[in-house]
Amino acid sequence: MRTNWRIEARIPTQDLARARRWYAEKLGLEPAEERDGGLRYEGASGVFCLFTSAGASDGSFTQMGFYVDDIESTVADLRSRGVVFEEYAGAVNGIMDIEGNYPSKGRGERAAWFRDSEGNMLGIAEVIQ
Template identity: 35%
Template sequence: MSAFKDKPSSAIVATSDVERARAFYSDTLGLELQEDGMGDVLVYKTGTTWLLVYPSDFAGTNKANAVVWDCGDDIEAIVADLRAKGVTFEHYDMDGTEFANGIHRAGNFRMAWFKDPDGNILHLNSA
């Protein structure tokens, strides 16, 4: 039996500027702030999990995905909404994928990546 099999998990990202991160995650992404009284740690509910944003001198140094959201068929609308808010989507060259309007397509699977103000890589997919 795995000690973690039935345990909930959370995503956590670092920021160099808590107020800038608050504006991005609250206003741009539209997440509802659940708690902010833990020494500048911002806690958001996202689906059935939590996203914590905390101050760190190492913010944005991760070169891999920090958070992924499974968006299903809503991915197109979500990407369009974020693009309208000024979010720039990343374009990665990957064999077997096409890229248009911020979304990578591999058959019926769709993926999009963008960065928060600290450079943390955030990922959307149509799983």
């Protein structure tokens, strides 16, 4: 396996303009690049692209995740922007403690999930050291 490959996520959209507005209004993100049928976003350590697609995700799994330093304040900020978090059994204020998940990143993580304007499942997580 090559370790020098750049990895980028691809997220399908039915309505690219609607998705662009949602990512700007709800997550405060603006594309670094725009092409016909697609938008490219760059983060501190990763890239994702929104693209126009005839297909759609069923939203039953996490398609993309963001790591944050403080999940409580991030959830509060996103809620103030109108993001609606999924509620799962065992979650407190929409946040779940996941012990032993991704052991290469600490002993677990605290995580929360939400859907974008296109129904794609997105997650945010804070590593538990």
